[in-house]
Amino acid sequence: MKNVVISSNTSWYLYNFRKNTILSLIDNGYNVTAISPRDEYSKKLQDLGIKYIDIDIDKGGTNPYKDFKTLYDFNKIYSSNLYDVVLNFTPKNNIYSTLAAKRNNIKVINNIAGLGVLFVNESLTSRFARFLYRISNKRVDKIFFQNEEDKQIFIKNKLANEVITERLPGSGVDLSRFKLSPSSDDDTVHFLLVARMLYDKGIAHYVEAARYLKSKYGDKVEFNLLGFLAVDNPSAVSKEDMQKWVDEGIVNYLGVSDEVEKEIKKADCMVLPSYYREGVPKSLLEAGAMGKPIVTTDNVGCRETVDDGINGYLCDVRSTSSLIECLEKMINHTHQERIEMGVKSREKIEREFDEKIVINKYLDAINILLKER
Numbered sequence: 261m262k263n264v265v266i267s268s269n270t271s272w273y274l275y276n277f278r279k280n281t282i283l284s285l286i287d288n289g290y291n292v293t294a295i296s297p298r299d300e301y302s303k304k305l306q307d308l309g310i311k312y313i314d315i316d317i318d319k320g321g322t323n324p325y326k327d328f329k330t331l332y333d334f335n336k337i338y339s340s341n342l343y344d345v346v347l348n349f350t351p352k353n354n355i356y357s358t359l360a361a362k363r364n365n366i367k368v369i370n371n372i373a374g375l376g377v378l379f380v381n382e383s384l385t386s387r388f389a390r391f392l393y394r395i396s397n398k399r400v401d402k403i404f405f406q407n408e409e410d411k412q413i414f415i416k417n418k419l420a421n422e423v424i425t426e427r428l429p430g431s432g433v434d435l436s437r438f439k440l441s442p443s444s445d446d447d448t449v450h451f452l453l454v455a456r457m458l459y460d461k462g463i464a465h466y467v468e469a470a471r472y473l474k475s476k477y478g479d480k481v482e483f484n485l486l487g488f489l490a491v492d493n494p495s496a497v498s499k500e501d502m503q504k505w506v507d508e509g510i511v512n513y514l515g516v517s518d519e520v521e522k523e524i525k526k527a528d529c530m531v532l533p534s535y536y537r538e539g540v541p542k543s544l545l546e547a548g549a550m551g552k553p554i555v556t557t558d559n560v561g562c563r564e565t566v567d568d569g570i571n572g573y574l575c576d577v578r579s580t581s582s583l584i585e586c587l588e589k590m591i592n593h594t595h596q597e598r599i600e601m602g603v604k605s606r607e608k609i610e611r612e613f614d615e616k617i618v619i620n621k622y623l624d625a626i627n628i629l630l631k632e633r
Contacts, residue, residue, distance in 0.1 A: 262344045262630060263291045265366075267357045269319045269350040271301040271312075276518070277431050277542060278349065282308055284619045290626075295337065295357070313337060317352055320492045327356065334360035344633065345626050349373065351389070355396045362399035367629040369402040369622070372410055373431065373539035393419050402625050404428045406539030409560045426625075430540025430564070432615030438549035440606050441525040445595040450482045451555075451587065452527035454520060454543035455534070457489045457497040462533030462557065468580045469533075469587055470510045481591060486514040486523055495536075524550050528598050529590050532556045535577045540564050540613070548609040551602035555586045565613075571604035 264285055268274045274282070274294050282305075285292050292310040296302070297317050306312045315333050318326040334357050338346075345367045348357045354370045361368045397403065397420045405411035405427050414420040443450065451470075455461045463485070470483035490499050505511050514523060520543075524530070530547035531554075538561030544554055548565055554572035556562040566572040573589055576582035590598065 261289060261291050263293065263342055264626065265293045265295055265343050265346040265357075265361075267295040267346060267348045267353045269296065269317045269353055271296045271299045271305055273349065275301040275304050279308065280434055280615055281347075281619050281622060282310060284623065285626075286310070288623060293343070295334075319350075319352065320494070327352070331356040331360060335363060338364040338366055345369065345629055347371070347622065347626075355389075355392045358396040358400050367633065368400045369404065369625055369629070370397070370400050371404045371406070371428075371431075372414065373406050390417070390419065397421075400424065401629055402426070404621070404625075406430045407561050407564055410537070410539070426621070428618050428621055429613045430545055430561075430618075431542055432618035433542070433545040433549045433609055433613055434615050435549055435610060438521055438524070438546045440549075440551040440603070441521075442551055442599045442602065443526060443528045443595075448480055448482050449591050449598075450484065450526055450528045451531050451590075452484045452486065452523060452529070452547075453531045454486045454524070454547075455532060455541070456487050456491050456493070457485065457502065458491070458493055458495040458536065459497060460495040460534065460536040462535060462578075462583075463497055465533045465578070465580045465583050466531060467505050467510055469584045471508075472580075472584055473587060473591070474510060477591060483511045484514055484523070484527070485511055486517060486520065488516055489513070520546065521550065524552060527552055528595070529572075529587075530554050530556075531583075531587070532562060533575060533583050534562055535559060538562055545609060545613050548605035548613070551599070551606045553590060553598055553601035553605060555583070555590060565608075567604070567608065571601050571608055 274296055282292055294305045294310055295313045295315050298314040302312055317330050338360050343366050346361045348354045348370045358368050403420050403425045408427055411425055411427055415422045453466055457463055473481050489502055490496055502513050506513055524547050530552045532541055532544055534557055540561050544565040554566050557577045558574040559577050563574055566574055568574045573586035575586045
């Protein structure tokens with residue numbers, strides 16, 4: 261029986277975004293080991309019937325000693341000669357897990373889920389990260405990208421060999437879990453933003469738009485936020501800022517949830533005014549699958565989820581006025597018109613972003629690489 265590793269910088273990510281991939285690997289006869297920093301989801305991964313290994317990863321840090329320790333720990337794990345293929349997700353795993361795996365003659369499949377700030381900033385840290393990507397990607401066997409623009413950037417900058425690259429439809433969405441669920445008509449338009457609470461995700465633009473539209477429409481509009489707050493990221497929204505907005509009556513902060521579909525169901529429209537270099541945002545895929553119209557930026561990764569004017573609207577990047585204009589269009593639609601737009605979202609997700617497409621691509625890639633061993 262072949263042994264597959266699946267690696268990420270959080271157990272939360274593996275459980276929430278790759279659970280069905282893990283289950284499909286098990287169903288296809290693979291032994292699966294998850295490697296990630298221990299958190300409250302690590303036990304849930306083990307409960308799926310897989311082995312779990314804890315590893316320390318300084319997700320947003322730039323301390324070279326900590327990163328070298330991560331590389332050393334990956335190498336220690338892989339030197340056991342127990343593993344055949346490694347599936348890496350998230351940036352530091354793509355780099356350090358790859359380097360360690362290839363040192364031990366293990367096949368590697370990486371997933372580039374958006375470029376974050378790596379290709380926006382010209383800081384020393386960003387340049388060094390690109391340098392490390394260039395080194396690690398020379399050794400990788402397969403690279404999946406979540407959008408075509410990121411793929412072309414890697415190829416153009418000689419960070420990846422085009423022969424081993426392929427585009428996936430984001431991370432896909434579980435259509436059996438996220439079902440068509442129209443909101444009820446209660447004379448209020450409920451907007452929802454689901455993401456890590458980062459300013460790069462357009463949180464400030466969302467809050468400013470909410471402030472303006474609340475002053476104009478009062479209780480006829482509601483603006484909700486759901487996602488991790490005060491995370492380890494330079495762009496993180498602080499607890500103090502969030503509380504200030506809540507106290508002002510502009511937004512409702514809903515915390516975090518393992519059952520995000522319950523909050524999406526209540527929404528009339530999903531919003532993500534991100535200027536981050538996204539892969540394809542999971543929250544937009546999940547909302548689309550549940551039949552919600554979408555307002556997001558005409559930005560890499562985000563625009564893939566919207567046919568402008570059909571299942572939602574694309575606003576300009578970093579433009580509060582453009583966001584307000586799009587949100588106001590949504591407010592001025594009838595409830596039935598919003599539902600009809602949401603049905604178009606569901607159809608688009610079924611057509612382009614079914615998670616089964618992603619899982620089958622992984623199974624095919626693994627089968628091909630194992631034949632080469």
